[in-house]
Amino acid sequence: MTLPPDDRLTALQSENEHLRFQLARLEAELSARSADRQKLSGPRRLVPTAKGDVYRMIVESAVDYAIIATDLDGTITTWNDAAETVLGWSERQVVGRSIATIFTPQDVEAGIHLKEMRLSLTEGKARDERWHMKSDGSRFYASGEMMPLYDDADVEIGYIKILRDRTQEILAKSELETSRERLKLALDASAIVGTFDWDVKADKIWADARFASVFGIEPEEAERGASLERFVNGIHPDDQERVSGSIAEAMRTGEPFAEEYRTLDIEGRQRWIFCRGRCFLDGEGRPERFPGAIVDITQEKERLLRQTALLRLGDDLLREIGPNDYAMNALTILGETLTVSRVGYASVGPGGASARVVNEWLAHGIEKLPGIIDLRNYGEKFQASLTKGLVTIDDVATDPATAGHVERFSALSIRSLVNITVVEGGEVRMIFYVHDERPRRWSSDDVAFIREILSRAWTYTRRRRAELALLETETRLRLAHEAAEIGTFDYDLSTGKLVWDERCKAMFGVFDDRPISYDDTFVRGVHKDDIAEVQAAVDAALDPGERADFDVVYRTIGLQDGVLRHVQARGQTIVENGRTLRFVGAVRDITEEKLAEERQTLLTRELQHRVKNTLAMVQAIANQTIRRATNAEDGLKAFSGRIAALAKAHDILVQTSWTSAPIADVVEKTLLIHRPGRADRLVWSGPPLMLDARQSLALSLALHELATNAAKYGALSNEEGRVDIRWDLGARNADGQPMSFVWRERGGPKVVAPERRGFGSRLIHQTLTAEFGGDLDLAYDADGLVCSMTTVLRA
Known part of the structure; x- marks a missing residue:
């Protein structure tokens, strides 16, 4: 017969009291034999006789109790048969070892055995209930008592510890507490879906069928007991890490576990659950059992998520985003909230034969639909169903409208769908679609939510497009004014109020x-030399009898910035009953046009001057070239090359309006015809430097002469020669900025200085020194010609 837990506890306490009674009686008999001992007073003491016969009798008689005796250092001196039975060590194995041997490592580290010995000396006994170690490394739970041992002289000589194995009792009590806690958790959680009980040490979770199905596990497997990993795999991938962390924390602290998360059920559908449980720890603080229960909160959660989605869509309304962005946001919100594969809409062509995808949202890993879809490929029944306005299909494999074309739907990752269509005149014009790659039962709440999102998106986009069309018209008008740099004015003569737009204000330097x-702003802003003419034009326009056209050009002086501007103004008056009521018109800033006219005049004069100079230079080159040519053909060739070099320099100057040119561009354009096949043999380098027009022309002519000479006689006339060009700038000083330019040839035929200087040499010398100043040197070194120039550039 098995006693209830409370009765077993009472029986054990009674048995302990009986043992204490026996020990007290034996101690009294031992005391009576000692002639020199007085009657004991104070705490009860165990005193062995010289032969230890009574002491041995006590130890041997306690067959249900492990009795261990030690000396004052805690070294075991006596070990009864019950101790061997309970702990596993024989007396021969443990005598001489520390009493710490039977304590757990954690208790030894905490010094529990030493505390018990001290307490027994001061209090006469030390009681405890804790886990102890067995010889095989396992543990057992025991209630124990330690008391001091005295000799005949009443001197402490050691301790005696009595243990009672209570492991089964504790386990039974723990199981009872676990069951009670599991029941309490189940009662605390209303609308329970399922319960579970996890044996942590064995890593076995026993769960009912409802709990198992929520995690995608067959009921038979859950009844046999499955590992924690199997159930964690049933948690939504995005929630697994968070939930695993919470489980680990509950196992560490023993605090209640309460989490809300998603799972994938036996049918692959997403479920929201609330799980509550608690991990029970053993006496050493290690996790032992973890029971709990779950509640399905899917409907409540989906309702909350849909409310949040509608609020997000409402926020988009407040932000007044574009209709296309709003439509895309609506698709995204719908797809994420319903956790489907694809959401979009398509326009349907005449006859309903094909649909063109306009916009769509895709879940991760889902491919886009083809741009054009031939609806005839999906069956007449499906095509006909679209005219109904609403189509819901839980599984294309079983629905009559789609069962015959499952392969085509599967190729598009469609297993279930909702189509809402716009039908006009009996023909489908638009399809709004929601696809899922898994079978899915579309509830009335799902359809209502889809309709709500679609209705809001459709209404907003149509209204927003109308607003944007109006705004676009206004914007075009404004942009036209801005493109033409037109400002407007409105002068109400009845009130004297003058209204200017921002561009009109800017023309008068008002910011x-x-x-x-009129008087303090307009009149004060007109240039003093133009005010009389402008005032006369205004008076003529305002005269109701004359009503002259107002079209005048005048100058303004900015009231805030002092800038001179040229303004063209045109206006009209509104006259009623012989009175001029309003004067409205437009003004345009023509300052750039006026400046352009002035620049054009200046450029015309400058062009005339430069044409004359260029023609004079061409004439000089022609005279010198032809006069020194050995024949007409050579003369014409040399003349053409020099004119080409001059033209290259002109091209560069034209790009900068004949103001300046980068020296690197002058060098590159001039030597371009000499570089093909010699890119690594004709090189140049130097810092950025701008040359004026005359310097650019001079350098271009000089480089042409040097390159032509190198190609005929110098470093570029063979396959090994090389030309290095380098220019450098020194530190700027009071006189200007020092500059050096070097043309250096190497590797060509042996150089011999000419007996007389030719036209090319003189042209190089004259043009460079004339435009750059400084010194120029042509050195005919044996290794190659070197042309070097040093000068100072003035700012």
Whole structure:
């Protein structure tokens, strides 16, 4: 017969009291034999006789109790048969070892055995209930008591510890507490879906069928007991890490576990659950059992998520985003909230034969639909169903409208779908679609949510497009004014109020919100030399009898920035009953046009001057070239090359309006015809430097002469020669900035200085020294010609 837990505890306490009674009686008999001992007073003491017969009798008689005796250092001196039975060590194995042997490592580290010995000396006994170690490394739970041992002289000589194995009792009590806690958790959680019980040490979770199905596990497997990993795999991938962390924390602390997360059920559908449980720890703080229960909160969660989605869509309304962005946001919100594969809409062509995808949202890993879809490929029944306005298919493999074309739907990752269509005149014009790659039961709440999102998106986009069309018209008008740099004015003569737009204000140099008036702003802003003419034109326009056209050009002086501007103004008056009521018109800033006219005049004069100079230079080159040529053909060739070099320099100057040119561009363009096949033999380098027009022309002519000579006689006339060009700038000083330019040839035929200087040499010398100043040197070194120039560039 098995006693209830409370009765077993009472029986054990009674048995302990009986043992204490026996020990007290034996101790009294031992005391009576000692002639020199007085009657004991104070704490009860165990005193062995010289032969230890009574002491041995006590130890041997306690067959259900492990009795261990030690000396004052805690070294075991006696070990009864019950101790061997309970702990596993024989007396021969443990005598001489420390009493710490039977304590757990954690208790030894905490010094529990030493504390018990000290307490027994001061209090006469030390009681405890804790886990102890067995010889095979396992543990057992025991209630124990330690008391001091005395000799005949009443001197402490050691300790005696009595242990009672209570492991089964504790386990039974723990199981009872676990069951009670599991029941409490189940009662605390209303609308329970399922319960579980996890044996942590064995890593076995026993769960009912409802709990198992929520995690995608067959009921038979859950009844046999499955590992924690199997159930964690049933948690939504995005929630697994968080939930695993919470489980680990509950196992560490023993605090209640309460988490809300998603799972994938036996049918692959997403479920929201609330799980509550608790991990029970053993006496050493290690996790032992973890029971709990779950509640399915899917409907409540989906309702909350859909409310949040509608609020997000409402926020988009407040932000007044574009209709296309709003439509895409609506698709995204719908797809994420319903956790489907694809959401989009398509326009349907005449006859309903094909649909063109306009926009769509895709879940991760889902491919886009083809741009054009032939609806006839999906069956007449499906095509006909679209005219109904609403199509819901839980599984294309079983629905009559799609069962005959499962392969085509599967190729598009469609297993279930919702189509809402716009039908006009009996023909489908638009399809709004929701696809899922898994079978899915579309509830009435799902359809209502889809309709709500679609209705809001459709209404907003149509209204927003109308607003944008109006705004676009206004914007075009504004941009036209801005493109033409047109400002507007409105003068109300009845009130004297003058209104200018921002561009009109800018033409008078007004950039703040100061009041605008005719006398203090307009009249003061017109150039003093033009005010009389402008005032006369205004008076003529305002005269109701004359009503002259107002079209005048005048100058303004900016009231805030002092800038001179040229303005063209045109206006009209509104006259009623012989009175001029309003004067409205437009103004345009023509300052750039006026400046352009001035620049054009200046450029015309400059062009005339430069043409004359260029023609004079061409004439000089022609005279010198032809006069020194050995024949007409050579003369014409040399002349053409020099004119080409001059033209290259002109091209560069034209790009900068004949103001300046980068020296690197002058060098590159001039030597371009000499570089093909010699890119690594004709090189140049130097810092950025701008040359004026005359310097550019001079350098271009000089480089042409040097390159032509190198190609005929110098470093470029063979396959090994090389030309290095380098220019450098020194530190700027009071006189200007020092500059050096070097043309250096190497590797060509042996150089011999000419007996007389030719036209090319003189042209190089004259043009460079004339335009750059400084010194120029042509050195005919044996290794190659070197042309070097040093000068100072003035700012």
